[in-house]
Amino acid sequence: MSMTERMTGQFIPGASLLHSLDARAKLFGFILLTAAVILADTVAGYALIIALMLLLTAVSKLPVSTVVGSVRRMFWFFVIIFIMNCLFYSAEDPIWSWWIISLSKAGAVQGFNVMFRILIILVLSNIFTLVTPPLEITSAIQSMLKPLKLLRLPADDIAMIISVAIQFIPTLLQEADTIKMAQIARGARFESRKLHERAAAMLPLIVPMFLSAFKRADELATAMEARGYRGAKHRSGKKAAPMPAGSYASILFCAAVCAAEIII
Amino acid sequence: MIKAKDLIFSYDCEGGRHRSLDGACITVRDGELVAVLGHNGCGKSTLVKHFNALLEVQKGELTVAGLDAKSEANIWTLRRKVGMVFQNPDNQFVSSVVAEDVAFGLENYGVDGSEIPERVSAALALVGMAGFERRSPHMLSGGQKQRVALAGVLAMDPDILVFDEVTSMLDPDGRREVLSVIKRLHSQQGKTIVMITHYVEEAVFADRVYLMHDGRMLADGAPREMLTDLELLRRTGLTPPTPVRMYHDLKAAGFELPYCPLTNEELAEELCRLK
Numbered sequence: 239m240s241m242t243e244r245m246t247g248q249f250i251p252g253a254s255l256l257h258s259l260d261a262r263a264k265l266f267g268f269i270l271l272t273a274a275v276i277l278a279d280t281v282a283g284y285a286l287i288i289a290l291m292l293l294l295t296a297v298s299k300l301p302v303s304t305v306v307g308s309v310r311r312m313f314w315f316f317v318i319i320f321i322m323n324c325l326f327y328s329a330e331d332p333i334w335s336w337w338i339i340s341l342s343k344a345g346a347v348q349g350f351n352v353m354f355r356i357l358i359i360l361v362l363s364n365i366f367t368l369v370t371p372p373l374e375i376t377s378a379i380q381s382m383l384k385p386l387k388l389l390r391l392p393a394d395d396i397a398m399i400i401s402v403a404i405q406f407i408p409t410l411l412q413e414a415d416t417i418k419m420a421q422i423a424r425g426a427r428f429e430s431r432k433l434h435e436r437a438a439a440m441l442p443l444i445v446p447m448f449l450s451a452f453k454r455a456d457e458l459a460t461a462m463e464a465r466g467y468r469g470a471k472h473r474s475g476k477k478a479a480p481m482p483a484g485s486y487a488s489i490l491f492c493a494a495v496c497a498a499e500i501i502i
Numbered sequence: 503m504i505k506a507k508d509l510i511f512s513y514d515c516e517g518g519r520h521r522s523l524d525g526a527c528i529t530v531r532d533g534e535l536v537a538v539l540g541h542n543g544c545g546k547s548t549l550v551k552h553f554n555a556l557l558e559v560q561k562g563e564l565t566v567a568g569l570d571a572k573s574e575a576n577i578w579t580l581r582r583k584v585g586m587v588f589q590n591p592d593n594q595f596v597s598s599v600v601a602e603d604v605a606f607g608l609e610n611y612g613v614d615g616s617e618i619p620e621r622v623s624a625a626l627a628l629v630g631m632a633g634f635e636r637r638s639p640h641m642l643s644g645g646q647k648q649r650v651a652l653a654g655v656l657a658m659d660p661d662i663l664v665f666d667e668v669t670s671m672l673d674p675d676g677r678r679e680v681l682s683v684i685k686r687l688h689s690q691q692g693k694t695i696v697m698i699t700h701y702v703e704e705a706v707f708a709d710r711v712y713l714m715h716d717g718r719m720l721a722d723g724a725p726r727e728m729l730t731d732l733e734l735l736r737r738t739g740l741t742p743p744t745p746v747r748m749y750h751d752l753k754a755a756g757f758e759l760p761y762c763p764l765t766n767e768e769l770a771e772e773l774c775r776l777k
């Protein structure tokens with residue numbers, strides 16, 4: 239349980255500066271910083287990003303292991319991304335090549351870039367969800383999606399759907415574990431070296447997962463209706479409250495980081 | 503007060519081959535705790551989902567808290583007056599923070615934001631979960647989860663509470679916790695309660711028991727009357743409570759107890775008296 243809990247960066251109550259910021263400011267800041275990470279492509283740029291991550295972790299007062307969370311589990315994912323880039327990115331100026339494979343310096347640099355960005359963005363989103371209560375994220379998304387209303391899209395409901403979907407990730411992961419255990423007990427071969435055996439083992443995992451997800455969604459919808467839900471626009475929210483000055487300052491700070499990444 | 507008369511309902515609507523409700527009648531008086539017992543698929547959930555207009559009345563009469571459940575205009579008032587808690591505690595949470603989840607219903611009804619924290623805390627205190635506001639429901643035990651779900655319903659201060667097998671996924675400790683909260687809500691808060699269960703033991707403390715079978719009611723009456731009637735229970739497809747079975751087994755073996763015990767305590771008392 240605690241494993242899956244950590245994995246998805248579920249909100250952890252706290253009294254840090256990050257916790258106290260307005261959720262809208264945090265969401266906006268998160269988007270700006272994500273942009274900054276994507277823009278970073280020099281050593282100085284990377285250094286700035288890393289310094290920023292350390293700063294955020296320190297300010298959030300969360301344990302480093304929690305902030306890094308799920309990223310550790312994805313070690314092999316990163317390794318594969320790196321290797322793929324090394325071998326396939328560029329055919330020019332190869333260090334070693336064979337058939338369509340060519341190991342190049344440009345590939346290694348690209349591999350590192352991609353890996354670094356995904357990693358930092360994962361950690362960033364982890365920090366964001368760790369310090370922001372879920373329904374506050376919902377209303378933040380809601381106010382950000384307001385322009386969609388001009389297109390007659392149900393912005394409020396989309397925000398609610400996103401937030402409820404996030405809620406269910408830990409439950410579904412836990413369930414995947416349970417089903418996996420049950421299948422292993424019946425002789426499924428998730429750990430097999432042979433790819434086709436592993437693939438064959440996944441199918442009996444995926445089908446019950448889908449069935450159960452539908453059932454859960456159905457029950458949740460009924461429970462929400464029973465509690466008087468009739469679309470997000472009827473809900474009383476903290477929509478009207480203006481953002482405090484500190485929150486504007488934090489957005490400005492994130493914008494500055496973003497600008498710095500463009501310049502360097 | 504709930505008054506249902508000859509409700510007929512089938513999921514595949516008009517011309518449905520299979521009727522999930524086939525002339526169900528039930529009356530629940532104000533302040534009463536009524537248990538509905540029946541085997542799997544006999545239509546218990548279908549019946550109670552009519553009480554807060556989750557399902558539309560297809561045929562028959564239904565009045566809940568003085569409102570006609572057939573009228574579309576009453577839906578939202580009905581859902582506020584009738585609180586409903588479901589079986590699976592994991593599929594009822596909209597937030598991973600207890601306080602946010604309990605506030606969900608209040609926000610749906612546009613309750614003023616400044617009032618909300620107070621009402622949330624009061625509701626949590628009612629179910630013995632005061633101080634859990636900032637916790638994550640996913641980290642709680644099954645019994646605690648169900649009590650939080652119950653608080654989410656109580657925050658809206660409904661007159662009627664409907665529990666659809668709320669203990670069936672809990673361990674014995676969780677069941678005891680939730681049952682004691684239900685009893686307290688009934689005796690101290692005077693709530694009208696409809697409790698669906700297929701643990702016959704849980705129906706013992708109800709004021710009245712309905713036995714349901716294939717979409718209609720077979721019988722209703724005091725628990726002592728309903729739960730000791732082997733023939734009736736057999737027709738409903740239920741196993742009698744252990745003490746009742748013991749009583750009849752003993753009788754067959756030639757030991758006649760003075761009366762048929764319903765609870766383990768009564769059984770123990772009777773057995774002690776037996777020489």
Ligand SMILES: Nc1ncnc2c1ncn2[C@@H]1O[C@H](COP(=O)(O)OP(=O)(O)OP(=O)(O)O)[C@@H](O)[C@H]1O
Nearest residue numbers: 513514522540541542543544545546547548549700
């Ligand atoms: N959404 C649905 N669509 C179609 N049929 C349904 C649906 N829900 C229930 N039914 C059918 O209606 C009948 C009554 O179901 P209901 O869920 O009311 O039974 P129940 O007494 O609550 O059973 P349980 O003890 O399993 O909860 C069953 O035969 C069931 O198969």
Ligand SMILES: [Mg+2]
Nearest residue numbers: 546547548666
């Ligand atoms: Mg049911």
